[in-house]
Amino acid sequence: MRWMRALRRGVLVAAVLLAGCSDVARSPGEPPAGGRGPLTFATAGDLTHYLAPLVDDWNRGHREEPVTLVELPDSADETRAQMLSELRSGSSRFDVLNLDVAWTSEFAAAGLITPLDRDRFALDAFLSPVVDTATFDGRLYAVPYVTNAGLLYYRADVLEAAGEKPPATWAELARQARTLAPRYGLAGYAGQLLPYEGLTVNITEAIQSAGGTVLRDDGTRVAVDSDAARAGLAFLADGLREGWIPTEALGFKEEESRAAFEEGRLLFLRNWPYVYAEAGGPGSKVAGRFGAVPLPGLDGPGTSVLGGSNLAVSARSKHPATAADFIAYLTSEPVQRQVLTRGALPPVRASLYDDPSLVASHPYLPILRQSVLAAVPRPKSARYDQVSLVVQAVGQDVLALRDTPEEGVRRLARELSAVSNGS
Incomplete structure (x- = not known):
């Protein structure tokens, strides 16, 4: 997913501001001791080629504790698979891992990362x-680095011309x-409905936004058989049946849906915050003509899935x-500021969302803060990939x-x- 790739690409921005903070307890040339020494950092591929210079900056300030960047495949699924393969083999090659928030429970339950x-x-x-995404079974297994929450993008010019306000409920949106x-010659609404992790997010958000949930108790209890889950599935299914969700959205991931919105083909789009900068940039047909609000729900504001990236330490x-x-270092306040300003990635530090200079350059921050505070992590489970x-x-x-919402809930x-029972 685009935002996940961006998260992984940006994760080492931190080091540049703290390069001078070397370990003063050891004399130059003294061998590392007490769990100190060189690190290998595993993340997905750096498509923008700016991580290596930042690693160099860290290494100049930490000559006895240099960081080696290991870039895994750009695909989230392939990155996860390679991390799991390496760790399950007993290898100590990776020290710090950049994990999608949804993987933290799986890696923790398997004993692959250390509390x-x-x-x-x-x-x-x-x-x-965001702290909840980094915990499992009551213990902290990672530290949040970047967060994310879904937003509803809308054509402000169209709603203004029609004398309408952005929708706050599903009924208004529909x-x-x-x-x-x-x-206005537009399709109505789209999210990420291709069968991949993005569909899991969209389905989960729909269920949560009707007041339901998929799993409880760290993934040990199934809670999806509810009127809320039926309402959430019905919201999306009705949109496709009635035509206000175009059938092409069934093939959309983040980038396809973003392109449709930027090309002026959609009235509404559910996507991540990175779209704000993209849609306002050169080449976008909707630059200066759109806005963003929190996701709507059944009877009022909806509940986004909480996305983002956590940093964990390999158990080996x-x-x-x-x-x-x-x-x-990566989660310090000055570093988080750079993650936002240089990487356009949502920080985990609360103070940055109220900073006047940052809000001036990133006007979606107050809306994003509201969405993050109302967001809920994806279902926690040691078998999250199967979920x-x-x-x-x-x-x-x-x-x-092919299935009704009622049939879908029973199947779920x-x-x-x-x-959950391991069968």
Whole structure:
């Protein structure tokens, strides 16, 4: 996913501001001790080629504790697979891991990453929901680095011309998508509905935005058999059946849906914050003509899935003390500021969302803060990969109108119970 690739590309921006903070407890040339020494940082491929110079900056200030960047495939699925393969083999090659927030529970349950000392990190300064993505079974297994929440992008010029406000409920969104969009030659609404992780996010958000949930208790109890889950699936299925969600959206990931909005083909788009800068840039047909609001829900504001990236220490790392220091640097306030300004990535530090200079250059920050604070992590489970595949498969059949929302909920309950029971 585009925002996930951006998260991984930006994760080392931190080091540039803190290059001078070397370990003063050892004399030059003294061998590392007590869990200190060189690190290997595993992340997805750096498509913008600006990570290596930042690693060099870190290394100049930490000559006995240099960081080696290991770039894994750009695909999130391939990155996860390679990390798991390396760690399960017992290798100590990776020290610090850049994990999608949805992987933290899986890696923790498998004993592949080590619990961390909460007091070592400034967790009280973070937006409160992001810390939950880094915990499993009541313990901290990672530190949030970048967060994310879905937003509803809308054509401000169209709504203004029609004397309408952005929708705050599904009913308002459906009405505007069904009536206003055709009047202006637009399709109504799109999200990311291709069967991949993006569909899991969209389905989960729909269920949450109706007041429901998929799993409870760190993934051990299936809770999807509810009126809220039926309402969430019905919202999306009705849009496709009634035509205000175009059938081409069934093939959309982040980038395809972003392109459709920027090309002026959609009235509404659910996507991540990175779209704000993209849609306002050169070449966009909607630059200066769109806005963003929190996702709508069944009866009021909706509930986004909480996205982002967490930093974890491999259970096999030989230098966990240095790894913890490196993570603390990456999540410090000045570094988080650079992550936003240089990487256009949502920071985890709460104070940055109220900074006047940052809000002036990133006007979506107050809306994003509101969305993050209301967001909920994806279902926590030691078998999250299987959970996601079930949600995708069932969601695909419901959106293709092969299953009704009622049938879809029954399937979700049955198949997720099988996953939770290990069968």
